[in-house]
Amino acid sequence: MKLPAFVTLPLISCLLSLSFLLPTPAQAAVEQTLTLLFTNDTHNRLEPFEHIELKQKVGGIVRRARYFDSVRQSNPQTLILDAGDVFQGTPFYNFYLGEPDIQAMNMLGYDAMTMGNHDLDNGLNNLRQKVQYAHFPVLCANVTEKANDLLVFRPFQIFERNGLKIAVMGFISEHAWQAVALPQKEGLSFHDPIPIAQKLVAELRPKVDLIISLHHMGIWFDEPFAKAVPGVDLIIGGHSHTEMEKAQLVANGSPNGIGGTLIMHAGHMGMWVGRLDLTLNHRKQITQHSSERVLMDARWDLQPLPEMLESYAKRLRADMEKTIGEALEDFSVAGKYDGPFALGSLLADILRSSLKTDIGIMNTGGVRNGLNKGPIQVGEIFEILPFENLVNHFELRGDMLRKVVETSASRLKVSKNLQFSGLDYTLEGKKVTEIRVQGKPLDLQRWYSVSAPEYVFMGNEAISFEGARNVQMTDRRTLRDMVLDYIRLNPRLSHPKEPRLIQK
Numbered sequence: 001m002k003l004p005a006f007v008t009l010p011l012i013s014c015l016l017s018l019s020f021l022l023p024t025p026a027q028a029a030v031e032q033t034l035t036l037l038f039t040n041d042t043h044n045r046l047e048p049f050e051h052i053e054l055k056q057k058v059g060g061i062v063r064r065a066r067y068f069d070s071v072r073q074s075n076p077q078t079l080i081l082d083a084g085d086v087f088q089g090t091p092f093y094n095f096y097l098g099e100p101d102i103q104a105m106n107m108l109g110y111d112a113m114t115m116g117n118h119d120l121d122n123g124l125n126n127l128r129q130k131v132q133y134a135h136f137p138v139l140c141a142n143v144t145e146k147a148n149d150l151l152v153f154r155p156f157q158i159f160e161r162n163g164l165k166i167a168v169m170g171f172i173s174e175h176a177w178q179a180v181a182l183p184q185k186e187g188l189s190f191h192d193p194i195p196i197a198q199k200l201v202a203e204l205r206p207k208v209d210l211i212i213s214l215h216h217m218g219i220w221f222d223e224p225f226a227k228a229v230p231g232v233d234l235i236i237g238g239h240s241h242t243e244m245e246k247a248q249l250v251a252n253g254s255p256n257g258i259g260g261t262l263i264m265h266a267g268h269m270g271m272w273v274g275r276l277d278l279t280l281n282h283r284k285q286i287t288q289h290s291s292e293r294v295l296m297d298a299r300w301d302l303q304p305l306p307e308m309l310e311s312y313a314k315r316l317r318a319d320m321e322k323t324i325g326e327a328l329e330d331f332s333v334a335g336k337y338d339g340p341f342a343l344g345s346l347l348a349d350i351l352r353s354s355l356k357t358d359i360g361i362m363n364t365g366g367v368r369n370g371l372n373k374g375p376i377q378v379g380e381i382f383e384i385l386p387f388e389n390l391v392n393h394f395e396l397r398g399d400m401l402r403k404v405v406e407t408s409a410s411r412l413k414v415s416k417n418l419q420f421s422g423l424d425y426t427l428e429g430k431k432v433t434e435i436r437v438q439g440k441p442l443d444l445q446r447w448y449s450v451s452a453p454e455y456v457f458m459g460n461e462a463i464s465f466e467g468a469r470n471v472q473m474t475d476r477r478t479l480r481d482m483v484l485d486y487i488r489l490n491p492r493l494s495h496p497k498e499p500r501l502i503q504k
């Protein structure tokens with residue numbers, strides 16, 4: 001493979017020579033320590049959020065700030081990193097496209113981040129605009145612009161802590177790159193990280209004491225990377241949302257004192273912060289290391305919302321309180337798994353009518369809240385549909401559709417079942433005896449057009465859509481966007497009348 005020109009660019013030596021201008025302690029200690037703190041895939045979770053399994057609120061930048069401060073008080077020699085996907089996940093993103101996240105990272109004292117796929121959700125220009133006032137660099141050594149063959153962000157940065165010189169490089173994997181929507185990567189080229197990393201490490205290794213690779217790659221790619229690029233001492237990873245209690249050592253014969261590369265991820269959504277403490281001897285070999293993950297729970301809750309965030313929250317509240325329609329009756333979600341319910345049917349109807357398909361499918365579990373009779377505010381729709389669910393439309397043959405209906409019917413009153421539009425079915429006891437599509441019996445050989453949240457289509461409700469053809473995903477328009485548009489056009493909502501289930 002031909003390496004892109006930038007790998008040899010004189011910038012590297014330039015950056016290296018600059019690093020020698022940094023002050024060095026007159027007398028280096030025999031042993032030096034370094035504390036790394038890191039997050040990944042924080043996905044716009046600025047405020048604490050309810051964690052279903054832990055039955056408490058976790059995460060939030062205020063708690064993270066408190067924790068970082070407490071670590072810095074006892075050990076000022078810290079390096080704080082983020083492995084990407086800072087953007088996308090809550091209404092704060094839909095409204096501010098990442099601005100408060102970068103501001104928060106400034107306040108928290110982050111030293112570097114790498115680019116995740118979701119950081120490009122509104123394009124490279126949006127990311128560049130949001131990080132232009134960042135107090136830390138975005139690092140990515142393997143994405144270039146086609147127009148000029150230059151890297152979109154700098155490939156690495158050298159830090160100095162306690163007299164230690166530490167290089168941090170940034171990489172994104174092909175897996176993550178493929179998750180970037182096509183229009184957002186137009187004009188950009190992805191390059192295989194491994195040969196680039198090998199080349200960078202060869203140049204950096206003689207000049208620094210420690211090399212960290214900051215990865216938005218997914219855990220599956222970190223180990224092969226560690227084996228192929230043995231000069232990397234630590235990999236701080238993300239993208240796969242992997243929750244690790246401790247760092248994992250991949251042996252690769254490195255002379256760095258531990259004979260390999262330590263890999264660690266810190267879960268996602270900022271519920272954990274990862275921490276690695278290292279001790280190096282006079283030959284800059286790692287003699288001790290310990291790692292842990294620290295839960296961002298109420299322990300760290302000692303401070304009100306910072307002023308910076310409060311001003312965003314105020315604007316957000318005003319936007320969320322806008323009235324867009326009226327519910328003519330209550331849409332309850334009590335007992336939603338028992339069978340068709342008005343809000344589930346309505347959402348399936350909106351999917352079907354927005355994408356003009358024969359059938360609309362909504363997952364019952366995706367309806368997160370009900371709607372009370374009266375005015376409808378924007379924020380209520382965000383509570384019903386908090387996720388950034390894109391929508392798929394595809395074709396399904398009658399026999400495949402029957403399987404979907406039967407699987408869903410077998411889970412009534414349990415969980416993981418579906419709400420349908422354009423289709424009704426008859427149950428005798430627990431058996432599906434008849435399925436009709438728009439009043440006509442289901443034709444097992446016919447192909448029907450179907451719309452459903454991508455989450456459901458991908459099998460996340462344990463219902464398979466295998467065999468579907470002509471699959472297309474809506475580009476950037478979420479189910480919530482469709483519902484908001486629908487209500488703006490049809491502001492008075494009442495319960496759908498068409499039957500979905502006939503119980504005999």
Ligand SMILES: [Zn+2]
Pocket residue numbers: 085116117118176216238239240
């Ligand atoms: Zn990702």
